[in-house]
Structure formats: structure tokens, C-alpha cells
Amino acid sequence: MVTGDMKHTVTAAAGRGIPNLDTRNQAHINDNDRLPPIVNGKAQFDLASGKYIKVWQGPQHPGITGNMSLELVICGDEIVECKTHVGYLHRGFEKLMERRKYIQCFPIVCRIAVPEPDFNEYLFAATVEELQGIEIPERAKWIRTLNLEMARLASFFMWLGGQAGAFGIGTQGQWTVTMRDYILDRFEELTGGRIYHMYMIPGGVRSDFPPGFTGRLRDTLDTCEATLRDVERTLFHNAVFKMRARGLGIIHPDIVDRFGVVGPNARAAGFARDVRKDHPYLVYDQLDFDVVTRTDSDAFARAEVRLEEMYQSIDLIRQILDRMPMTGPFFTKLPNVLHWRVPTGHTYKKAECTRGEYGYYLNSDGGDKPRRIYVRGPSYTHAVSLMEHLAIGCNIADTAGLMVSLHTYPPEVER
Amino acid sequence: MNAHEALQTPPEVHAVFKDVHLRFGVHGLEEVRPDQAYVRVERDDAVTLLTHLQAIHGYTHLAFFTAVDRIEDGVFELLYLVHNYHLRHDLGVIVEVPREGDGCTMDTVHHLWPAAATYQREMREMFGVAFPGCPRVEENFALEGWDELPPMRRDFDTREYSERVYYARPGRKTHDTREHMKEKIYPSEAETW
Numbered sequence: 001m002v003t004g005d006m007k008h009t010v011t012a013a014a015g016r017g018i019p020n021l022d023t024r025n026q027a028h029i030n031d032n033d034r035l036p037p038i039v040n041g042k043a044q045f046d047l048a049s050g051k052y053i054k055v056w057q058g059p060q061h062p063g064i065t066g067n068m069s070l071e072l073v074i075c076g077d078e079i080v081e082c083k084t085h086v087g088y089l090h091r092g093f094e095k096l097m098e099r100r101k102y103i104q105c106f107p108i109v110c111r112i113a114v115p116e117p118d119f120n121e122y123l124f125a126a127t128v129e130e131l132q133g134i135e136i137p138e139r140a141k142w143i144r145t146l147n148l149e150m151a152r153l154a155s156f157f158m159w160l161g162g163q164a165g166a167f168g169i170g171t172q173g174q175w176t177v178t179m180r181d182y183i184l185d186r187f188e189e190l191t192g193g194r195i196y197h198m199y200m201i202p203g204g205v206r207s208d209f210p211p212g213f214t215g216r217l218r219d220t221l222d223t224c225e226a227t228l229r230d231v232e233r234t235l236f237h238n239a240v241f242k243m244r245a246r247g248l249g250i251i252h253p254d255i256v257d258r259f260g261v262v263g264p265n266a267r268a269a270g271f272a273r274d275v276r277k278d279h280p281y282l283v284y285d286q287l288d289f290d291v292v293t294r295t296d297s298d299a300f301a302r303a304e305v306r307l308e309e310m311y312q313s314i315d316l317i318r319q320i321l322d323r324m325p326m327t328g329p330f331f332t333k334l335p336n337v338l339h340w341r342v343p344t345g346h347t348y349k350k351a352e353c354t355r356g357e358y359g360y361y362l363n364s365d366g367g368d369k370p371r372r373i374y375v376r377g378p379s380y381t382h383a384v385s386l387m388e389h390l391a392i393g394c395n396i397a398d399t400a401g402l403m404v405s406l407h408t409y410p411p412e413v414e415r
Numbered sequence: 416m417n418a419h420e421a422l423q424t425p426p427e428v429h430a431v432f433k434d435v436h437l438r439f440g441v442h443g444l445e446e447v448r449p450d451q452a453y454v455r456v457e458r459d460d461a462v463t464l465l466t467h468l469q470a471i472h473g474y475t476h477l478a479f480f481t482a483v484d485r486i487e488d489g490v491f492e493l494l495y496l497v498h499n500y501h502l503r504h505d506l507g508v509i510v511e512v513p514r515e516g517d518g519c520t521m522d523t524v525h526h527l528w529p530a531a532a533t534y535q536r537e538m539r540e541m542f543g544v545a546f547p548g549c550p551r552v553e554e555n556f557a558l559e560g561w562d563e564l565p566p567m568r569r570d571f572d573t574r575e576y577s578e579r580v581y582y583a584r585p586g587r588k589t590h591d592t593r594e595h596m597k598e599k600i601y602p603s604e605a606e607t608w
Contacts, residue, residue, distance in 0.1 A: 087559060258530070260528065347448070359478060
């Protein structure tokens, strides 16, 4: 898909008012006098010169995470400008929720992050519960934590396969997708749904464990752990993966806060930040785990952080199964949900999903529908401003690897 | 917030409140949790306040920036939620701007957080708030060829729009949702609707 509109001139990222703090990119832009002239602080790429072509990567492309597209201007095989385009997916959830009662919002929210929907359910429930003053039972907190860690593990498996595939390594991708499916089997047992679970309802969770669930979950964890060790041996010691991922998409620590970088992307840059530790929610303060960090801040370091967090998730699920109460209520009775009016107020709750800080801001005017719900997905900054910044100077063959290394899910951007 | 929780708010956060109140006339402090509070500030002081919070008080992370439509008061509440990793504290800065006319504009903060340019582009498209000087603010975000009212405004009627633009396939029967629920799904609740 190559389009070359020869009559248009496009503007470089360097001139978008975004200071380029990556020293490697800075040197590249300033020192190479073959690059185009700068007019009013903006580099002008003349497509008619024949030196540059415009390439669309996506919205349907195996190297794009979900349905979004990158509008790339390339010089040879090097990207000189990148613009992220969204809007190809289901969207408008925030508007939908303003027109629906709270209980009608509950089955909508999970659609906002397809591979990891549980954080939407949890955060929606948690914001409503906080404004309403509902305290959920202890056992519901443990089950929710278990659910969130299972979701993290499944989402990481999906990412791991994508990251391998983006560098042309297909085998491990098939293994990890299979492992994800085994976890989805457990989700199906527990919630009735494989992808969208609609399980963490305001007030607690919808159902208890089915008979024999914990044993089967432990078996699944053993299988996942064994496969993960195989993936580690065959992918993380693979010369192609190491050569292509090392040095790719370095996020300089100086830009982490300015670009809203969170989660493994920030931890790979040396920042020990994790919502589970910094603002413990549910029962995370009763679990033993450390924040995983690296300092190289390239695609390989981010992959290492995520790999270690996968082992950590398996360990956390085992801890939860060992420590959680196996009997007791798992749901608090709600007011009549057809006439439920949530008290006036506003709050923001957040949790650590696989991509970082995921948050819900709920503003209630005391009515039976939310005045405003804002969904803060980490991909909003990672897939747009950060990706546009990091892509400059990148080889076009590495675009997919770079994008997957940021671990982005487009529905969070469109909402 | 109850009194017990109020005691847990770090003293450093209260020092920040005091400082920004004296310097920028910040008012309307609302502590919803020990780790979260909201304040209000006049539009002309907002960017200097955010600059001060970022540079002096360590609120370096812009968690999000959005708007709440208070149509009954004729204003948008713009909400910058900034976070201090050291104090582990979220601070929401609320700024009111008029919904209509030339006043529906706000100064850009992309120089503080380059990522804010995306938020501002989206808000220009979805709410119609102008951010003069923000890079690419006039470009489409999620919509393409949209010439209606900005869709996240509360006076944008989604139902009217969809009935005008789209149409049902021939032969489909449409039920009135409310009447259908009354009669078929929750007949015992019908008298309270």
C-alpha cells in the first residue's frame, strides 16, 4: 500500500512543536544536511522530489496492534515522519454510558480493551462503589485480584506472540496464543465468557468458583510456566530477536513523564513505578512481589520486564489461591438497579494493567446515569504521541516491532 | 471524605495546597481520598499553576486531560489530573470555560507535556474547545468529515442523528424499549416507571 501524492508537502515531527529529546534522533535531524530545508521551524518534505514516499501501515495489517494506522513518510527505508490515525474500531463508549443507567454501563465497559477487558470492569465497579459507599466482601476482593492477574497473564501471552511475530519469529507466537487460550478456558469456566467476561459487577463478582476450578487453574499455571521457560530459552536467546530488539525504540528517561509513559515502558527505563505497589488496591498489599525494572529502555529491555512480570503473575495467582478465603459471600446487595441513583461526586480510580496505569474518572450528578465517564488507557499516549516520536529515524522494517514493544491496544484511544 | 481519611493526607500535600492558594488563588479544595484531591482555578491562572505544580511541586505526570459538560450552567469543566510520584498523590485541577462563543477556548499545555497535544486535539473535535497554538489541533482525531455539533457535547442528540443519517432495513419491526420493558420484562416494576 504505497501512496504518493506528489502535489502535497508534509510537515516533519520535528516541527510539530514537540521537542525531540532523544539525542540520537536530535543528532540525526540536525547533522544530516541531505534532509529537507527547515521553514518557520518546520522541516518541509517535498513529496514531488521523489526522495520521499508516503506509506500507510494499517488499519488492516499484521504489524499493527489492532485496527489503527500509521501514516509514514519514508526516505529510503527510514521513517522521517509518523502520524497515528485512529477511528477504525468500535468507539463512542463514553458517550453511550452518558445515556445509560449504571447497570447498563456494566456490560459495555469491557469492550474498551479487548484482550484485557477485566480492568474496565473492575475500575467501573470500583468508581461506582466508591461514590455509593459500597464495601465489597473480603472474598470478592480476592476473586477480583485473581481475575485481574489472570487477565494480565493472558494479555502478556498475547503480546509475547505478537512481539515474536513482529520480528518474523512465528513459532513462539503459536505457543503463547495456545497458552492464552488455556487461560481463556479457565475464564470461560469462571465467568461463562472467553473474551468479555462481565464478571466484576458493582458490589462484588457475579458467581463463585465452579467445582474443581482451583485445581484446574493450578494445572494451567504449571503448563504456562513450562511453556514460558521454553519461550525464554528459544526467543530471548535467539540472535535475530536480540539483534533487532536491542537498541530499538529507546525511551529516554527524560521524556517518560513528558510523554505520559507508564507501566513496563517506564519500568524498562529504570522507573520503579507500579500502581499495585504505589496505590495498593484490592488485596495487593497482602501479596509478595517486587517491581521489575531495567535500564536499557529499548524493545529488548521492555520484553525482559514483561517476561519477568509474567512469571510474577503466575506466582501471584498461586499466592492468591493459597491465601484467599474459600468460603464466604462474594457479593453485596445493590439498590434496585433500575432506579439506582449514585450520589453526586467525582473520583478517579486506577489499576496496573499490562500496559501501565489504567484509570476511570466518574462524575455523577446524582442521577441514574453517569454525567461523565473518562477512560484513561495507557495506549492513549503510547500509541499516539510516543509512537510518533520514537518512529522517526526507525527503519520501516522495524515499525511493527517498535509498535508491539510499546504494547498498545487501539480501543483505549478511541473509547 | 470522612475525618479518619483526612488525617492520612500527607502533610506535604497540604503545604502544596497552601502554597498554590496563596500564589494562584486556587480554591474549592475537595479531598476525595488521602491520595486524591481536586481544586479549582481561574482560566487565566491555570497554565501558570500547572507549570508551577510540575516544576516546583513534582506533579510531573499528566494522567489525563478531559472535559465535563455542565450544560445547565453553560460551562465546560476542563479537568487536568496530574500526579506526583514522590508523594503518591493525584491532583485534579478544574478550570471552567464558557460552552459557547469565542470564550470556548483554553491555553495549550503541550509545551509542558507534548502528549497533551493529543488530548487537546481530541477535545477540540469532541467538545469544540479551541486550543490556539497547539500543534495539529485542527486535524481530525477519531472522526473524519464531521460537520455536525461536536459529539461529546450533551446537546448532541445521538438518537436524532442516527435516525436522520441511518435507516432500518425494510421489514424490521422496532419496539419502544421503555414500553417493551414495562410490558414484557419487568411487569412488576411498571407502576414505578
